[in-house]
Amino acid sequence: MRPDLSDLVSGVQRLLQTEVLPHLPDGYLQEQTAYATLLLEYVKNAWSREHLAVAEEHADLARCLAALAEALGASAEHEARAVAAAASAALAAHGEAVADTPLDRVLAIDRERRAIVERAVAALDRSDAAGRGSDGARVAAAQAAIDAYLVGAAWRRDAALKLLGVSW
Amino acid sequence: MTAMSLAARVERYLSDKLGADVRVADFARKSGGASRETYLFEARWREREEDRAQGFVLRRDPVASLLESDRTHEYRVLEAAAGLGIPVPRVRWLELDPAPLDRPFFVMERIDGAATPPTFPAAYPEEMRRRTAEDFVAILARIHRADWRALGFGFLPDPGPGRAAAESAVALWRGIYEQDRIEAHPLLARAFGWLDRRVPSTDRVTLVHGDYRSGNYLHDVSGRITAMLDWEMAHLGDPHEDLGWATMPYWSSEGRAGGLEPEAEMIARYERATGATVDRSALAFYQVLGTVKMIVISLTGVRNYCEGRSAEPTLAVVGFLVGRLMRELAAQLALGAG
Numbered sequence: 176m177r178p179d180l181s182d183l184v185s186g187v188q189r190l191l192q193t194e195v196l197p198h199l200p201d202g203y204l205q206e207q208t209a210y211a212t213l214l215l216e217y218v219k220n221a222w223s224r225e226h227l228a229v230a231e232e233h234a235d236l237a238r239c240l241a242a243l244a245e246a247l248g249a250s251a252e253h254e255a256r257a258v259a260a261a262a263s264a265a266l267a268a269h270g271e272a273v274a275d276t277p278l279d280r281v282l283a284i285d286r287e288r289r290a291i292v293e294r295a296v297a298a299l300d301r302s303d304a305a306g307r308g309s310d311g312a313r314v315a316a317a318q319a320a321i322d323a324y325l326v327g328a329a330w331r332r333d334a335a336l337k338l339l340g341v342s343w
Numbered sequence: 344m345t346a347m348s349l350a351a352r353v354e355r356y357l358s359d360k361l362g363a364d365v366r367v368a369d370f371a372r373k374s375g376g377a378s379r380e381t382y383l384f385e386a387r388w389r390e391r392e393e394d395r396a397q398g399f400v401l402r403r404d405p406v407a408s409l410l411e412s413d414r415t416h417e418y419r420v421l422e423a424a425a426g427l428g429i430p431v432p433r434v435r436w437l438e439l440d441p442a443p444l445d446r447p448f449f450v451m452e453r454i455d456g457a458a459t460p461p462t463f464p465a466a467y468p469e470e471m472r473r474r475t476a477e478d479f480v481a482i483l484a485r486i487h488r489a490d491w492r493a494l495g496f497g498f499l500p501d502p503g504p505g506r507a508a509a510e511s512a513v514a515l516w517r518g519i520y521e522q523d524r525i526e527a528h529p530l531l532a533r534a535f536g537w538l539d540r541r542v543p544s545t546d547r548v549t550l551v552h553g554d555y556r557s558g559n560y561l562h563d564v565s566g567r568i569t570a571m572l573d574w575e576m577a578h579l580g581d582p583h584e585d586l587g588w589a590t591m592p593y594w595s596s597e598g599r600a601g602g603l604e605p606e607a608e609m610i611a612r613y614e615r616a617t618g619a620t621v622d623r624s625a626l627a628f629y630q631v632l633g634t635v636k637m638i639v640i641s642l643t644g645v646r647n648y649c650e651g652r653s654a655e656p657t658l659a660v661v662g663f664l665v666g667r668l669m670r671e672l673a674a675q676l677a678l679g680a681g
Contacts (some may be wrong), residue, residue: 203372210656217663290527300536322678325530329673332666339663 242320361438363388379666398453404446423495456561457570463602474566476603484616487582509582543625547583557601
């Protein structure tokens, strides 16, 4: 359906660039308005593929939580077992397919899941500090799952920056 | 408040301070002040039958910013930094009463010179880059060699030798992260754990600029540095902190730290200038802390944007730059490298 989101955002950009920007009285406001049009450019470039990036993050987080549940479920450490239980519960609670779920709902679910990963990082740090003991292999597997997720997530965030087109 | 009405109030304030009828010209807000609103202007007045003109910089507390810092601290640091024998702006008035301009502020004299982006531009002439690189390290060496007690920096907390400097730096940025985050960032948790396990010890406590990098100095056309700016994060600590910040990947391009020269050359130049040996593991620690610090500063801006305290789109843009920082941090921690 036209106008689609790209049409709408492009229209607002044109309005700012041709009708607003030339009439602004000082450099600061001109610069801020130029940045605002840059953000709109990002929205224009990102909206049509945002669901792909969200789905990828959601799937990576699900893989990470599943690995944590498996690796830490039988840990000797109470907090590690609690993290494993939280990961299992989170996966069981939100099993709906991304395609059938509004993106803001998926984003909210993933914020909760990232908090569980962060809790796992802290638990593994404490386990490391205490000496891994019999948990050595479990900790290593959990750490590998977390690191794989962290690297993928960092690259995804950087890809969003490339869509914005800002660098120095 | 518009820029013009603010300029009129600055005129009134300076007229009172200088005891003359001050006129303000070319009053313009400058983008990019991470922690305070920055305005440049020229003041003109008559004094002892002579026309006077002086460029000034007004630094006013913001409604919201990338970084919450204390303007009294910055003012006192700049006052003391005047004794370092390096080019720094001369501070003139600190006003804590919000009545004159709605929020506290201070005024300092403007220094001529051109600013650079956070990485020295690759397109600038090689000779210019060389001179800037020389001055960049020479000024840093002077800061780190300074007798901070004699110069009046005694009001800054002294962490003392040992691990306290690094521990307090990590605690500071962890505290700001925990206070300002609006969502979990497991990579930062991982990085803080990495830092906790590698805290370096130092027997050398010096003045630390706290934001020593390309983008925070002015230079002339030949490349000579005419002013070192942005002292708001200055403190006493491990000098490796400034070196790690100045050489971290975020400010680098084409294999040059800060866009100036390869890291190894910058470090060698620093060692010659200070007579101190740079501990490579401490440097790596502070490079990681630097990336963490920049992410935390950026996330503070993101929070202010997302919670509606600021409408500045630059704060949202900074949020996107966190992506690049996260990727660099993952590489610094060697995640996924087996």
